[in-house]
Amino acid sequence: MTGYLLRRLPSALGVLLLASFAIFFILRAVPGDPVATLAGSDPSPETVAAIRADLGLDRPVLAQYGTWLADVLRGDLGRSYVIGGEVSELLSQRIGKSVELTIGALVFSLAIGLVLGVLGVTVKNRAGQAVLSAINAISLIVPAYVSGFLLVFLFAITWPVLPPGGHVSVLSDPQIGFQYLLMPALVMALPPAAIVARYVKDGLLQALGEDYTRTAKSLGIPHRRILWRHALPNALPPVLTVLGMLVGTLLGSAVIIEAVFAWPGLGTLAEQAVTRRDYPVIQAVLLFMVAVFVIVQLLTDLAYALIDPRVRLR
Known part of the structure; x- marks a missing residue:
């Protein structure tokens, strides 16, 4: 496993270097x-x-x-042009809030995707399949800001059961914090959930067609037990890889979602920095998002290699 990690590190560092170059020059x-x-x-x-x-x-x-890259390697992200403070301090004030939102969206996307994927295999009638297909299509097609405004209109204005925006930490007050987290995390989770559902469904269909599941059926083992205890665990490794890639999607959509729900995270900070051409802040936020994506991809590859030794051999 250590050798596999050492082989993967140069490519991860290369991606970060290329990303820093692209971010810096595209902004200019x-x-x-x-x-x-x-x-x-x-x-x-x-x-x-x-x-x-x-x-x-x-x-x-x-x-x-060259100067900026050397400073970043020393841990110095510079000073904001507009605010005037250290960029590292600005990020430290916002990172926890964005991580909280991203983790919430990732949990929702996995839970919703698993349910929809399992239902896609267990529901046999045409009407049920049509409803599931419509849910997946709507989740992928409808833009995040549209579904965000729709949820705010329904559950914060028409039926005021949830706050329209803002942030309260789930760690400081779980009940109130979850109310603030629910709508933005759900909006972020819908497109990834549809992708997870597709992979879960395809993996389950493949697993249910294998010899070991057919043998289990011939032995009289209930279908539900075969599905949950045998087929689903074998369908999850591809989902693990997809979740690693979806982190980048969630981080990208956070910019829009945080603006819609007034969530004081990195996305809001990046939006404010873009309008003011605050280069050091924009560069730091984008580079941090790329670094998180690369690290998650690396951890996902390691987890996949741990599950399947053939990956390490390749």
Whole structure:
């Protein structure tokens, strides 16, 4: 297992390096200048030049990237252009909230996907299959901001049973915190849940067609026991891989969901930084999201290799 990890590390580090390069240069290619935001409505050329020099934006872009990358490797993410504080402190204030939302969405997506996948195998009539197909299609097609506004309209305005937005930590107050978490996590979980359901259904159909399940049926073992104790465990390894990839999807959708539900996480911070062209904040948030995705993928590969030794051999 250690050898497998050492073989996977160079590619993970390479992805992070390429991501840092792409993030830095794409931001510079996007129209807009942070100096214009900081200099005011009618600045003099001297003021603009002084601000640009103070921020280091008067240097060649490659030199700026080299300095930024060296600082990141030392753990220094820079200072916010607009807020003025250390970017690492801004992230530390928001990371826990985004992690809480992402974990909640991941749990919901796994639970909903497992239920829909099992129902896709056990429900035999056409009407039931049509309903399940419609649920999966709607979950994938409807944009997150549409379903988010719809839930807010239904459960915070029409029937005010849940708060429309904001955040209370589940750890500090589980009951109230879950009420704040429910709608945004559910909206984030719907598209991944449909994907999980598809993999669970395909895995169960394949497992139920194997010799060991047919033998169990011939021995008179109840179908429900075969499904839950034999077929489902063998259908889960591909789902584990999919969940690792879906972390990136959840982190990406967090930007929209946090804005809809006023969730004070990294997505809200990134949205505010983009509108103000706050390069250090945007770079740090995007690089953190890529790092989380790479780490989760690496852990998923290790878990898959632990389950299936053939992966280690390849």
